[in-house]
Amino acid sequence: MLPVDLPDTVRDALLAPLVDHACHGVRRDELSRAQFELLINEGASPAPPGTTHFDTPIGAGLRRWCAPVLDLEPHAPPAVYVSRRAELGSAEVNRRLLRAAGVVVFLVDTGVENVDLLSAAEMGRGGAAAAEEIVRAEQIEQDVAETAQAAVDYMDGLGEELTVRAVRAVGLKTVAAYRLGLDFDPSRPSRGSVIAAANRRLSDPKRRLDEAVLLRHLLWTAVDVARERGLPIQVHTGFGECEADPHRADPARLAGFVRALQPMGVPVVLLNGYPFQRQAAHLAHAFPHVYLDAGPAFAQTGAGSARLMEESLELAPFHKLLFGSGGRGVAESCLLGAVHFRRALGKALKARLDEGEWSAADAARIAHMIGSGNARRIYRL
């Protein structure tokens, strides 16, 4: 899996157990081929007639790297793969794939409510690892909006519920990039404007929140809780859901909010970032409280992911990079995240060693930092 001719210490550091600081639950139920194809694509549509979502970088990646874990030959055809998956059953498939990832702690975003998804604890059991929770602020808001009777209840409820949930979590998370874009007004909204907006919100609480004043209020409430509890806040950046405007997910547009948070000492962890990993790395370089994913979108970009790791490494301090698989929906994405991360970092280190740019001792030390050490420090694991 790794480049040949790496020094043993570097190879060992790359193969050491990882902390996966950014994953989601995977499906526990048996999946048809149509369901499986939808889960390996970020869009919400089947592939056009005559084509398949297997003919994608992630499709090629899972046929290569996941097939052998299910006792198939590498590059097994899609139909064979899906059939073998059904034969083994989802529980066994999840168990095998999550264990093969070599992860020691999963940090699981539990913000997508679906009884068919494994919980954080189940992810841990499946992967023979520890598991911790990341609380998604927008999901808390949805719960509060659906139960609050008045604007004041809504505002109090947000703070209370976030505080309660944060007690057993290791971080908070926001997906404001999907709802608002990252170029929102970074200031804390006035109480008056929040009450007015909350009253409107409570007249239609089932709707997904996409209102700027309330999203900003939610973010600032999450920041208050994070500061109180010493937790980092994860911010999704870069491409993702197809309802969002992709250019507004550029983390560079978050610079004003990052500056506003700097005096508060709350760590900001930029998730994903693809294809803006250089922008994310710049913020981590310029601001002491900003961190980023070490090469985003590994599972989705497959064989192309080494270049993304390299782009992150252009400017990011080595103590700011964290491994995250971005896994979601199917356990294949968790394993592919880990495989491509190790391969990409292995290539980057080998290039630096071959050219004499780094020492082997530094390479091993930095591999350990990015793979687990930085996450242990930042999330206080």
Next chain:
Amino acid sequence: MLPVDLPDTVRDALLAPLVDHACHGVRRDELSRAQFELLINEGASPAPPGTTHFDTPIGAGLRRWCAPVLDLEPHAPPAVYVSRRAELGSAEVNRRLLRAAGVVVFLVDTGVENVDLLSAAEMGRGGAAAAEEIVRAEQIEQDVAETAQAAVDYMDGLGEELTVRAVRAVGLKTVAAYRLGLDFDPSRPSRGSVIAAANRRLSDPKRRLDEAVLLRHLLWTAVDVARERGLPIQVHTGFGECEADPHRADPARLAGFVRALQPMGVPVVLLNGYPFQRQAAHLAHAFPHVYLDAGPAFAQTGAGSARLMEESLELAPFHKLLFGSGGRGVAESCLLGAVHFRRALGKALKARLDEGEWSAADAARIAHMIGSGNARRIYRL
């Protein structure tokens, strides 16, 4: 031309005839060195004193790859190249270079009116290939504006003329990126606003259209015709004419329009995209009706084009990528597009095969899809 040690099936797939889904006519007249230099640069100015447009990636590329087709040594000096071109005459030069491209069908954007440019049929004859037409909406609009007497005539005329021209075309095209930027209001403009704008337009019909309401109306009229006839719409994205604002040509800014078209089932083909190929690939990944150029700007970026192909391959489904040379002005650009495409895809495949990421059978199959199969399906050739 291709990397050594490729499996025969992969090599054969790379060398198979291509469908060039994005080219323009090339000049039929004899060209002076000054004229030739202007045609190999996208700006509209001569190189500064003491310099030459041959000292560019495309200049280096044509000295390397086109010179031998004109019986010169690779890397022939610019003066020798231009002199040999004159000696052979444009007809023979065009014939040799277009045939050397190994193209089986040219899809020719006929939207630049100039008697010195080869027609679609002439491009086909020159290249010993079939040729089909792509109708540029803005050129139809110019014709209609110059003949319509009243706003109603103008609106009716657009629909009628686009319908008539679409009968014998395989696709429509817009260059709104040059006139408006891609961040235009994606909604269909009201009839009242179009009539008001059309009245203004008809008072100065020779002017190039750059008015938002009429451009949006033109786009939606083209969409209606495309849906009626089952044709795709090509959208120029990325860098191009120097009058445009380059950051507004980011295809990510087209996401709203893409979402608006999704229910209509009209395929959207993002042309060029450089340097936003990752953004184009994301849209093709997230939306079932979006396609893109497989690595943009091959002729212009020359030896650097392999990286662009790689960036397209990070996220784009393999059934969404299409070869297009972007050729225009001189036949060198058509040949260079094909040469660099084959070289870039060859390198990408070799890297995946060497690292065991893909099987040879998949590599050959995907090379065929990108080189011609996808275009045959989407344009119904």
Next chain:
Amino acid sequence: MLPVDLPDTVRDALLAPLVDHACHGVRRDELSRAQFELLINEGASPAPPGTTHFDTPIGAGLRRWCAPVLDLEPHAPPAVYVSRRAELGSAEVNRRLLRAAGVVVFLVDTGVENVDLLSAAEMGRGGAAAAEEIVRAEQIEQDVAETAQAAVDYMDGLGEELTVRAVRAVGLKTVAAYRLGLDFDPSRPSRGSVIAAANRRLSDPKRRLDEAVLLRHLLWTAVDVARERGLPIQVHTGFGECEADPHRADPARLAGFVRALQPMGVPVVLLNGYPFQRQAAHLAHAFPHVYLDAGPAFAQTGAGSARLMEESLELAPFHKLLFGSGGRGVAESCLLGAVHFRRALGKALKARLDEGEWSAADAARIAHMIGSGNARRIYRL
């Protein structure tokens, strides 16, 4: 330092003395480890507890490439490096590092006023090279604002002071990207609006100028002086100070201003550009009067800088690229800029030669142009 197996002519061209068209003075005083760490990072904060700014690309680069110049082993630990630096003393350290850069002329931006920084003449003496001055417009403005009594004095003073300072300079420079963003209104502001803004300005002249009308007036005044004296204007683009909004530093947003300057014939040199080097290269490709750094941010991006050079080379004419170290604060940055430039260009040339894309004669000629020839022509050295 260079790739093996390069033809001698190419190797000689890469090792020939460079013109460094973009550097700043470095500190003359003795630096503590804390001071040194702050100077190798573009942020304004120490690294978080338990981490160090040495764990960055520039930190790894200086341990590799600068340590031997100070008689240490490559990859010397940070503590050893800082200690050896103190032992030798800043004067000797600066002398060794600047000479090791192999620079024949330094063009020094003198716009940061600090008695601890070497002057242009001192940079030259330290590096056994010639030195010329680049005048930063914003620094002139600050001086004028602090002494002018009335708006008319302010306006007259700007023109006079820029003219006086331009007499002994080889170029002017603006950092409007930090104060305003590059998407400013490119038109020349009216005299009335400037007088009104100047009156406001003079009520608080110590403040850093960040007002759009006055910055635009300053730019146009600098353009007038540059045209009069035949000087180029350098424009900082891309990432930099953490107060700026990074996405607004995209040089593509400067296209309107570039178009406005085209008839005046004033060369515009885009500095840095990271990570927008493709955008900078596009402007240099499309406009005859635009130039750019040949691969930006070499010192900061260290082992990753070869990719940036490659991205610049995708579209930029070879007669438009200039070597600049971007050195500032510590002499390490000047040396690292030169080392990584030579390594990156060497790799790019070797790849083109190995693949037969370029001839060795062209490679040597172009290396010479980018390393010094283009700068000599544009700055009339």
